[in-house]
Each structure stands twice: as structure tokens, then as C-alpha cells.
Amino acid sequence: MAMSAVARETVFALRRQIAKIEGTLPERLQAPAGAVSDAGMAAADRTVVRRGIAVARPDAFLRTGIGRLDAALGGDWGGDLGGGLPKAALSEIHGVETRDAGAVAGFALSLASLILKPSLILKQGPRLPVLWIGTQEVFREAGFPYARGLHAAFGIEPEQLLFSEAPRLADALWVAEEAARMTALAAVILEVRGNPQRLDLTATRRLHARAQSAGRPVFLLRQAAEPEPTAAPVRLIVSPAPAGPRDTVAGPLAGSIGRPAFTINIGKSRTALPGQFILEWNPDERIFDERRIGEERAKNPVPVVSLSRGRTDPAAAPGAVLAFPTVGSPAAGDQPSRQQRAAHLSPRRAG
Structure with a gap:
């Protein structure tokens, strides 16, 4: 007994x-x-x-403002809170290719902008900083965010974004674990490249546990990485989406570049519901807007050439190709003189 x-x-x-x-x-x-x-x-x-949070505080999740995406991410089974990204947790943001690093960083900064809103800070206190951690390889490949652009696009002051450049991944993980336990930070961003062996399930469990203890989100940004088992309850795969035209009073401005857009694929969530969304970041109101898939094509239809299969008359066989000398060119077989060749190969002067 x-x-x-x-x-x-x-x-x-x-x-x-x-x-x-x-x-x-x-x-x-x-x-x-x-x-x-x-x-x-x-x-x-x-x-x-029971898997999932049945009873949660109203501020337990970070809403993106897109109802379909927040519902697909889960978090609230009753439907009152609307779900979203868990604040006190580790969340993965993946980029399949290295060239997607800008889109991944932009989406993470958009989430940081939502977190830094005064209405989301506890007790309406001062806006806490965000710590961005990465290795020398990561920052050398993708670069650092531009301070003036951060303020204009995301409303993030330069002093609100702190950087920590570590020489090795082991040092970056140590800094991230220590920072994840601090309540003096609004969020922690850890950016790594690929699928390093040191970033295993045990390492992500430590990050997730410390994020839960501090009640602060930890975003794991991964460049050119393949999905693998981690302790993060949410994994989003981000890639750039074509920007639409800029909206004016007279309508869309043809040939212009509008707001930044992201293609979001849910790779892992509490609801296990797959989904693809195209989000546009509104830098003026600091919110996301959803663009329905196929909506841009419906507004600007492009004629598509029909397929060539099943036709009765195939294309004619190509004929012989003849080369004709241009007007003023030397006849075939003529070679330039030594003086002409030297003048052609000599460096030119400016002006």
C-alpha cells in the first residue's frame, strides 16, 4: 500500500x-x-x-490581431480570449533559406512592437528593452537591424533594442538562458543558423522553462533550418511575400512598393492545425492586416498562356540560321591591325 x-x-x-x-x-x-x-x-x-491551457489569464497570449491565425495557434479552448502566441514560452520562427533572414527578423520585430505597446506592459510602467542575441556568424550573414528603420517601421526606440554578439553558439545559449530568467526585459530574441547539435531538445527545454518562470517570451529565430523536435509549443515558418502597391487617396499607386508582407506557415501549434497566412505590417498603426491568398491576383489579373499539349499542329522545325555582317564591319576573315588591337585593350581615361 x-x-x-x-x-x-x-x-x-x-x-x-x-x-x-x-x-x-x-x-x-x-x-x-x-x-x-x-x-x-x-x-x-x-x-x-490535459494538453492546452483551459484556464488562463487574459494577458497570457500575444494576439497578432488576425482572428484566423490566433485561433489556429490555439491557447484558449473557450474562444473568449482568441488564442495567439503564448507570452511566457519559447516560440520558434523559422526561415527555410538564408535569404529569408530579413523576413524572419522583420516578423520578430513586428511581434516585439506588439509587446512593447504601453497597453501590454504590466502596470503601465516604462517600456522595457528587448535583447537580441546572436553569434558572429549570424550577424555577419544577415547584418544588424537599422536603428532609424526600427523607429519608423516598428516604433522601437534605439535604446530599447539591445544586442549581444557572442563568438560561439555555446556563449549565445548561456546569455539567452540568463536573459530569459530576467523580468527587466520585455522579450529575448535568440538568432541561430542551421541545425547545430548543441541546440538540442534539452537546451530548448531550459529556455522554455525559464521563459515560463519569468513570464516573458523568448523567440528563437533560425536561419536556413530544418524543423526538429524542440520544447517550443509554437513553430512558425516565415518567408517574404510580394508587397502590394502603396495606397493613396486616389487609390493604389501603380508601380510602387507598399507595406512589408510575410507568408506565415504554421509548422507546430497546440491545436496541430496547419495553415498559411499572408500578413501585412502596418507601420503607422503598428498592427497586422491579413491579405487573403489569391486576393492580389484577383485585383490585378494577369493573362496566362495556355498549355501547348494536345494541339494538332506542332510548331514548325527551325530552319538554318545565317549570320550577316553589319554595316561598316570588316569582312569575314579580316583581323584588326596591331595598332587597333592595342588601342582596344589599353585602359580608358575618364572624361
Whole structure:
């Protein structure tokens, strides 16, 4: 009897620990009166861990403002909160190719802009800074964000974005783990490249656990990475989307470049619902706007050439190609003189 009770308590402790790591909350299910387990304990004392957060604070999730995306990401099963990205958790933002690093960074900065809004800061206090951590390889490949552009596009002051450039990935992970436990930061961004062996499931579990303890989000930006098992409950795959024309009072301005757009694919979420969304960032209002897939093509239809299969008359065979000398050119077989060749090869002067 004693050994059975000890084993049961051990299982419950492990379940609570798993629930804390995954961001879930244990629920106590009430059993019918008189129901007794094999160990002689009432079934009402059993704690069952259900995946997902059934009871959460209103500020537990970061809403993107796009209802379909927030619902697909999950978080609130009742539908009152609208779901979204968990704030106190590790979230992955992937770029499939190296050239997608700008789109990945822009989307992460958009999320940081939503976090830094005064209405989202606890007790309406001062706006906390964001720490961006990366290795020398990452910043050498993708560069640093431009301070003036951050203020114009995302409303982020230069002093609100701190950078930490580490020589090795091990140092970057150490800085990220120490920063993830600090409540003096609004968010932590860790940018890595590829699928390094050191960034394994254990390392992401530590980041996720410390983000939960501090109640602050940690965004893991990955350049040219393949999806792999991590402790992050959400994984978004970001790529650039074609920008639409700039909107004016007279309508869309032809040939112009409008607001930045991102293609978002849900690779992992609590609801396990796949989805693809095209979001436009509004730098004036600091919000996302959704562009329906195919909407731009419907506004500006482009004629498409029909396929060539199934036709009765194939194209005629190409004929002989003849080369004709241009007017004023030397006849075939003539070679330029030595003086002409030297003048052609000599460097030219400016002016």
C-alpha cells in the first residue's frame, strides 16, 4: 500500500513537471461519489493533465490581431480570449533559406512592437528593452537591424533594442538562458543558423522553462533550418511575400512598393492545425492586416498562356540560321591591325 502511494505521488509529480514545461495547467476532474481506485484512494484526488491551457489569464497570449491565425495557434479552448502566441514560452520562427533572414527578423520585430505597446506592459510602467542575441556568424550573414528603420517601421526606440554578439553558439545559449530568467526585459530574441547539435531538445527545454518562470517570451529565430523536435509549443515558418502597391487617396499607386508582407506557415501549434497566412505590417498603426491568398491576383489579373499539349499542329522545325555582317564591319576573315588591337585593350581615361 505504501509503495503504491509513493509510486502514485511520483507519477503526479512528473505530470506536474511536464505540465509546467509544456505550458499546460493540471485540472482536477471530479469523479462520481463513491468511486474508489485500486489503491483505495478516491478518484476525485487524481490529477489529470490535459494538453492546452483551459484556464488562463487574459494577458497570457500575444494576439497578432488576425482572428484566423490566433485561433489556429490555439491557447484558449473557450474562444473568449482568441488564442495567439503564448507570452511566457519559447516560440520558434523559422526561415527555410538564408535569404529569408530579413523576413524572419522583420516578423520578430513586428511581434516585439506588439509587446512593447504601453497597453501590454504590466502596470503601465516604462517600456522595457528587448535583447537580441546572436553569434558572429549570424550577424555577419544577415547584418544588424537599422536603428532609424526600427523607429519608423516598428516604433522601437534605439535604446530599447539591445544586442549581444557572442563568438560561439555555446556563449549565445548561456546569455539567452540568463536573459530569459530576467523580468527587466520585455522579450529575448535568440538568432541561430542551421541545425547545430548543441541546440538540442534539452537546451530548448531550459529556455522554455525559464521563459515560463519569468513570464516573458523568448523567440528563437533560425536561419536556413530544418524543423526538429524542440520544447517550443509554437513553430512558425516565415518567408517574404510580394508587397502590394502603396495606397493613396486616389487609390493604389501603380508601380510602387507598399507595406512589408510575410507568408506565415504554421509548422507546430497546440491545436496541430496547419495553415498559411499572408500578413501585412502596418507601420503607422503598428498592427497586422491579413491579405487573403489569391486576393492580389484577383485585383490585378494577369493573362496566362495556355498549355501547348494536345494541339494538332506542332510548331514548325527551325530552319538554318545565317549570320550577316553589319554595316561598316570588316569582312569575314579580316583581323584588326596591331595598332587597333592595342588601342582596344589599353585602359580608358575618364572624361
